[in-house]
Amino acid sequence: IDTPGVHEFGLVIDNPDSLAEVLEISDYAESCRFKDCKHINEPGCAVLKAVNSGVLDYKVYTSYLKLRREAWHFSASEHEKRKKEKSFTKLVEEVKNRKANR
Numbered sequence: 001i002d003t004p005g006v007h008e009f010g011l012v013i014d015n016p017d018s019l020a021e022v023l024e025i026s027d028y029a030e031s032c033r034f035k036d037c038k039h040i041n042e043p044g045c046a047v048l049k050a051v052n053s054g055v056l057d058y059k060v061y062t063s064y065l066k067l068r069r070e071a072w073h074f075s076a077s078e079h080e081k082r083k084k085e086k087s088f089t090k091l092v093e094e095v096k097n098r099k100a101n102r
Contacts, residue, residue: 024056024060025039025047025056025060025061025064028046028047028049028050028056029046029047030046031046032044032045032046032047033045033046039061039064039065040065047061
């Protein structure tokens, strides 16, 4: 979308944990052993069980994880964002120095 003044757009989600409700994952998430299950590697995760058994499409699962990561990124505090940017900048400088010293 080419709209002057608009730099980015995306989903506005108050609570990234509520993403399960958006997708069919919510049907399985209700059966997870733990209420705060992240659906990544927790024991008793009904979502992972559904994915591994082929009942839940793997593409739906990976889309959910991607949306969740994006939602957490946009809800991160400014301090966390600066910290992440600083470590990335440091990594870039290290790579530049290694290339220069070859």
